[in-house]
Amino acid sequence: MRAAGRKTVSRTKTAQGARLSLVPREAARNHDRAAVSRDVLDHHLGYFTRRFQVWVFQDFIRALSEIDIRPAQYSVLTVIGANPGLSQSDISQCLGIERARLVRMLDRLDRRGLTRRLESSRDRRSHALHLTREGEKLLRQAKTLAAQHEARLADKLGSDNHRIMLGILRQFRV
Amino acid sequence: MRAAGRKTVSRTKTAQGARLSLVPREAARNHDRAAVSRDVLDHHLGYFTRRFQVWVFQDFIRALSEIDIRPAQYSVLTVIGANPGLSQSDISQCLGIERARLVRMLDRLDRRGLTRRLESSRDRRSHALHLTREGEKLLRQAKTLAAQHEARLADKLGSDNHRIMLGILRQFRV
DNA sequence: TATTGTTATACTCTATAACTATA
DNA sequence: TATAGTTATAGAGTATAACAATA
Numbered sequence: 001m002r003a004a005g006r007k008t009v010s011r012t013k014t015a016q017g018a019r020l021s022l023v024p025r026e027a028a029r030n031h032d033r034a035a036v037s038r039d040v041l042d043h044h045l046g047y048f049t050r051r052f053q054v055w056v057f058q059d060f061i062r063a064l065s066e067i068d069i070r071p072a073q074y075s076v077l078t079v080i081g082a083n084p085g086l087s088q089s090d091i092s093q094c095l096g097i098e099r100a101r102l103v104r105m106l107d108r109l110d111r112r113g114l115t116r117r118l119e120s121s122r123d124r125r126s127h128a129l130h131l132t133r134e135g136e137k138l139l140r141q142a143k144t145l146a147a148q149h150e151a152r153l154a155d156k157l158g159s160d161n162h163r164i165m166l167g168i169l170r171q172f173r174v
Numbered sequence: 175m176r177a178a179g180r181k182t183v184s185r186t187k188t189a190q191g192a193r194l195s196l197v198p199r200e201a202a203r204n205h206d207r208a209a210v211s212r213d214v215l216d217h218h219l220g221y222f223t224r225r226f227q228v229w230v231f232q233d234f235i236r237a238l239s240e241i242d243i244r245p246a247q248y249s250v251l252t253v254i255g256a257n258p259g260l261s262q263s264d265i266s267q268c269l270g271i272e273r274a275r276l277v278r279m280l281d282r283l284d285r286r287g288l289t290r291r292l293e294s295s296r297d298r299r300s301h302a303l304h305l306t307r308e309g310e311k312l313l314r315q316a317k318t319l320a321a322q323h324e325a326r327l328a329d330k331l332g333s334d335n336h337r338i339m340l341g342i343l344r345q346f347r348v
Numbered sequence: 349t350a351t352t353g354t355t356a357t358a359c360t361c362t363a364t365a366a367c368t369a370t371a
Numbered sequence: 372t373a374t375a376g377t378t379a380t381a382g383a384g385t386a387t388a389a390c391a392a393t394a
Binding site: 040042043045047048054056071081146149150157164168169170172 | 336
């Protein structure tokens, strides 16, 4: 196509200091923009992990948008559903969500009629968290939708890769 | 109020059918808290990816704290360093950072004397982004620290797993 | 003294919309 | 009309500190 960009590109690769005023934005015009980042951040697992995680969450959010449940909410509902009676501190520790953050999240879930904070008869400081009937029903829908999302993810990633990553990350313990 | 807990607890893992009022948070007390989440979210790659990514970023931030560079800043500096003259839109697209977000980030980097927005002689709407001398120097330090972080990550993950994940995620294109 | 839930604050990041000056 | 940079706003998430009630 255009001949002009070639020098610029080779310049940037070799890190030679060509003059800005003479060869200004040619690089930008001719680059496959995605390739720019690929070159330079290629060894950085954190970078790829972040971009991957953002994609996964966006897909998850879309998948569960019809019931308006976000990833953090899903994890909280799931854990409460499987372990009714846990306290907020328990949830906080096992999911790595700040205690302070959980308060507002549970306020919201309570208001939506999905969860309840019952008194703990054993420690009057803490609450025993439960799902309401409606919360259980919604969680079942959520799990169905989440499974569809997971299938799409496995498809996009390749099911082998999906399995491999699960294996690696599951044993990665914070 | 206290009566409300009746059947709920019997659904827990240990499922001794204990009454909430009598043996209320026993589950929480006896659980390995981390194990609670592992059980229920076991098939969800997004969950593990998120927790992993948080760990990696925390380690990265700690690793570069002495030069006060965060992950997003690092990626921007790196890409500009390798491709001087790119516009803000270019960076925005290739790194997936919002145009609006980039403005304030570059304001800050400019104020710190690390980057400069030069005029583009080809499109007077856009800027040609460059590192200052000081920016290049800081980027070199950043890369050294980032490499140390990466080595620690490979060590924590196992170098085989590190390589495998890089391979999988690098080919995962948004 | 330490912990639980809570309130509050601040900062990062994401997602928009709208404005200006250019193209 | 569309795009580049900018401003503004709103919400999620993260990180703290502090406080009252309770352990």
